[in-house]
Each structure stands twice: as C-alpha cells, then as structure tokens.
Amino acid sequence: MFYNVNKRGRGIKYHLWVFLGLSFFLVGDLLIINAANIIFLGLSLFFFSLGKIFFCLKFSHKKDFNVLRLVPFSIIMFSYAVFIIGIVLNELKEFLVPALLSFFLSLLMIQFAYLRKGVFNNKSYWYVLLGVTAFIISESIMAVKTFKQDLPFQDFLIMMLYGTAMYFIVLGIVSERRYKISFS
Numbered sequence: 527m528f529y530n531v532n533k534r535g536r537g538i539k540y541h542l543w544v545f546l547g548l549s550f551f552l553v554g555d556l557l558i559i560n561a562a563n564i565i566f567l568g569l570s571l572f573f574f575s576l577g578k579i580f581f582c583l584k585f586s587h588k589k590d591f592n593v594l595r596l597v598p599f600s601i602i603m604f605s606y607a608v609f610i611i612g613i614v615l616n617e618l619k620e621f622l623v624p625a626l627l628s629f630f631l632s633l634l635m636i637q638f639a640y641l642r643k644g645v646f647n648n649k650s651y652w653y654v655l656l657g658v659t660a661f662i663i664s665e666s667i668m669a670v671k672t673f674k675q676d677l678p679f680q681d682f683l684i685m686m687l688y689g690t691a692m693y694f695i696v697l698g699i700v701s702e703r704r705y706k707i708s709f710s
Contacts, residue, residue, distance in 0.1 A: 544699055547580035551692070561672055564620075571624045574665075578631040584699065585638035585654065589645045599640055603633050610666045614673040625669065632662050646702045653698030661691035 538545075554573035560566040607629045618625050639658040642651050664687035671680045 543580045543584035544696075547577045547584065548692075548696070550574070550577035550580065558668075567672070568621070568624065571621070571628055575624075575628050575631050578628075578635050581658075581695070582631070582635050582638050585635065585642055587642065587645050596637065596641065600633075600637060603636055606662075606666075607633055610669060614669050617673040621673070625673075628665075632665060636662060650698045650702035653694045653701065655698075657691045657694030657696075657698060659691075660687045660694065664688040664691060 550573045554570045554577060557566045557570035557573060561570070611626065611629060614625070615622075636655075636658045639654045642654060664684050667677060667680055667684050667687070670677060671684070677683075
C-alpha cells in the first residue's frame with residue numbers, strides 16, 4: 527500500500543517489477559507462517575525466490591559498472607552465504623537445492639542493489655542497500671531457525687529486520703532519482 531500511494535509517474539509498466547516482487551513476498555510471508563509444514567515451507571521458498579527475481583529486475587540498470595569495485599563486495603557476500611549455508615547444510619536435506627538457489631538470488635539481489643550507486647541518488651541507493659542487507663540478515667536468521675536451531679529473540683529479529691527491509695527497499699525505490707548518464 528505504501529508503495530502504491532507514494533510511487534511517482536511513469537505508468538504501470540515501470541512499477542510492475544516492484545508490484546510483482548512485493549506480491550510474491552506477501553504470498554511467501556503468508557506461507558512461511560506454517561513453516562513446520564514441508565509443503566508450505568517449499569512454496570514459501572519458491573515465492574520468496576520469485577520476489578527476489580522481480581526485485582533484481584527492478585534494481586538492474588543499463589549503466590556500465592566497475593568490476594573491480596564489485597569483486598571485494600562479491601567476495602564478502604559469497605563468504606557470508608557460504609558461512610550461513612555451512613551452518614545449516616547438514617539439516618537441509620531435500621531443501622538443499624532450493625536453499626542454495628534462494629541464497630544465490632539473495633546474493634544477486636544485493637549485488638544489483640550495490641550496483642545502483644552512481645546511477646540513482648544517494649538517498650535511494652542507501653535505503654535500498656540497507657533494506658536488502660536487513661532482508662538477508664532476516665533470511666539468515668530464519669534459515670538457522672528453520673533448519674538448525676532456535677536462536678535468542680529469533681522471531682522478533684526476523685520480523686523486525688524483515689519489516690525494516692521491506693520499508694527501506696520501498697522507501698528507496700519511491701525516492702529514487704536517476705542521474706544523467708554521460709558517455710564521454
């Protein structure tokens with residue numbers, strides 16, 4: 527609702543990726559409520575993955591980027607994903623492939639958010655990057671909770687970080703202003 531009220535111009539096609547991403551995240555949210563049921567858990571992973579794909583499409587742009595700037599960031603994020611997957615690996619069983627795909631899409635989403643720097647205004651860039659980072663931390667806590675062990679304050683942290691993530695991602699998108707790209 528916040529996005530719909532605050533989005534600006536450009537028609538439905540421009541906003542389609544955000545609407546679809548938020549819609550799939552909502553369906554994933556509703557399904558994850560019953561995470562103890564293996565079918566609901568699998569479907570929630572599927573819908574969250576679709577939401578991530580649509581956010582990746584929204585965050586992508588046509589401007590060239592500096593690969594050297596991306597390499598250290600990618601190494602850090604890949605190391606983080608390997609760490610989290612290492613924690614839950616033995617417990618994933620039939621969810622190994624969906625979990626790996628989900629973490630890959632999370633890495634892709636944060637890389638696209640990171641690559642928005644210099645293309646969109648700083649306020650939008652930092653809000654989206656902060657939101658995606660909060661989402662990944664929330665997702666990591668959820669993965670450990672679901673597949674490994676309970677953590678202190680897990681439910682509060684998951685919901686607080688997830689809500690913060692969606693708020694900052696949407697706030698960043700509605701406040702984005704594209705910089706003029708010069709090809710000189």
